[in-house]
């Protein structure tokens with residue numbers, strides 16, 4: 411008999427097949443876009459797309475425009491020129507975002523449950539209260555990440571790895587098709603970082619699209635389908651295989 415809560419390998423393979431058979435849907439499309447601020451583009455003539463089920467790693471030097479891209483995807487700033495098309499779900503807030511954590515956030519004096527539930531706030535334009543189904547979904551997401559027992563714990567008292575899992579559960583409350591992460595392993599020890607990558611891999615296998623800004627391409631390139639590398643106004647966007655063959659990949663010495 412199959413243990414409750416655990417998935418057999420056949421279930422997991424079937425789920426993967428189902429996801430592969432599902433038609434790919436465009437989530438984010440940038441056509442000849444200029445991304446930047448106040449009519450000044452930092453990235454010009456930018457063509458980029460994310461489809462359902464993609465795993466995209468975003469890399470680049472400091473100041474190359476990674477955060478500017480994320481802000482555009484999250485709908486916080488508008489493109490300076492060209493076209494950026496976001497799916498209706500994304501426009502309505504169904505995008506899970508795991509921001510870089512600041513020291514103040516690390517000491518946040520709220521319970522784990524409160525932090526996870528706040529993931530619904532983005533979609534709460536029409537609701538002033540949480541629904542029962544929100545609570546059920548929050549608990550489901552905590553279970554997915556193995557932190558259900560921490561519900562009542564104070565977020566500020568958790569380890570860095572536990573905090574990232576809580577923030578991932580929070581992001582999942584908003585996410586329908588896509589998770590966006592900004593350097594999610596900053597400050598984590600190697601074991602906690604590996605755990606986080608495993609969880610992302612699991613979510614990706616379940617059909618979630620992942621867009622992750624990272625300085626740790628060596629550890630993440632195995633999971634990714636596509637790489638976006640921003641560099642002084644130019645960029646590379648393509649499959650991991652194409653990236654490995656390009657001059658852009660030399661910077662990260664990921665060939666060894």
Ligand SMILES: Nc1ncnc2c1ncn2[C@@H]1O[C@H](COP(=O)(O)OP(=O)(O)OP(=O)(O)O)[C@@H](O)[C@H]1O
Pocket residue numbers: 447452470471472473474475476477478479
């Ligand atoms: N609000 C803003 N208004 C005007 N220019 C900005 C604004 N925010 C960032 N910039 C400029 O845009 C450029 C790209 O910045 P961005 O933060 O996107 O880079 P990044 O790749 O995320 O860098 P890092 O790796 O250091 O986080 C920089 O020159 C920065 O000074």
